[in-house]
Amino acid sequence: MASTMSTTTDDIDFMKATIRLARRNLGRTGTNPSVGCLIVRDGQVVGRGVTAPGGRPHAEPVALAEAGELARGATAYVTLEPCAHHGATPPCARTLISAGIARVVTAVVDPDERVNSKGHAMLREAGVVVETGLLEAEAGHDLAPYLVHKSLRRSFVTLKLAVSPDGLLGLRGGRQVAVTGTEARTQVHLMRAEHHAILIGAGTAIEDDPELTCRLAGLEDRSPQRIVLDAHARLHAGLKLVTSARETPLLVAGPVNPALADSGAEFLACEYADGRVALPELLEDLGARGVQSVLVEGGARVAEAFLAAGLVDRIALFTGAWRVGDGVDPARHVVSPITAATPPKGYGLTSTGAFGQDRLHIYDRA
């Protein structure tokens, strides 16, 4: 939807700030989206709110509480349409009206059937000026996991790939090679914190023995659950993923594996196709468990399987600075299905970034 016309450059700046605020709780609000709300009066921010961890309270009452009486006659910027339904608390649209907000500027309509433009209507009926669709694409980028989970009833999938300039994800056998540097790896840890789950295949789990936690200072408690595709019960008790399963949940998609008894790992019964976990059904099951977003981190076969099934919503493509395949038997090359020179069909570039010497390209389904 195009933005309504009575918005100003100030509105754009305040909405940008609201979008940044909403990012704070990405991945922490359960099946609720992380929404931002700013209350602005005479050009001054007088209240800030973001959906609380777990999903409640919503952003608007938090921002209104900070603004207090200053909310009367003020403008509220909200990244998502204020809700119109009674949950544990009254509808946010009603709370904004009661606080005396004069104008509400929003980015994205809430597709939740209990809201779905009813929040905007409630505000307008009470005489509040409502502008919608401001920076809808930008806010929608962060809300995409919520929007996909709501509409398709499956988890949103981000595929993360780290590719060397010679187009490789790594080398088979022998020691693991680093494709990207420290800064890019830090960014990956942040991406982990912003997703509900991280997923890899059993092959990668066994070969690389990764921990798959978020180890950023201050965000250590933001490690999402780890999911391993293990159709043939190959995981063993010595793996870091398994020994840490009591601290950070491990969900094994595959048959119950007696080798992991008493480890704390949980098993998810799956459907299979050609001896591999059936991905569409898996994502539906995860969606039903409230897993809004999954970061797929490896390896190449898992990446290809998600791409082939048309189940990748977003691609985070890191490109490293050094070639890793020179002088190595090509049989050991793990070739990436995608590189920055061969971008994925059906996807559009939505942003780029630089992390040390490495580059990040984000592609979203067009």
Ligand code: AOF
């Ligand atoms: C808002 N502000 O900050 C958020 C909203 O289970 P409940 O009652 O919390 O409702 C969940 C729904 O609330 C969710 O599906 C979405 O429609 C809306 N989320 N709404 O006004 C917020 N997080």
Ligand code: ZN
């Ligand atoms: Zn609400």
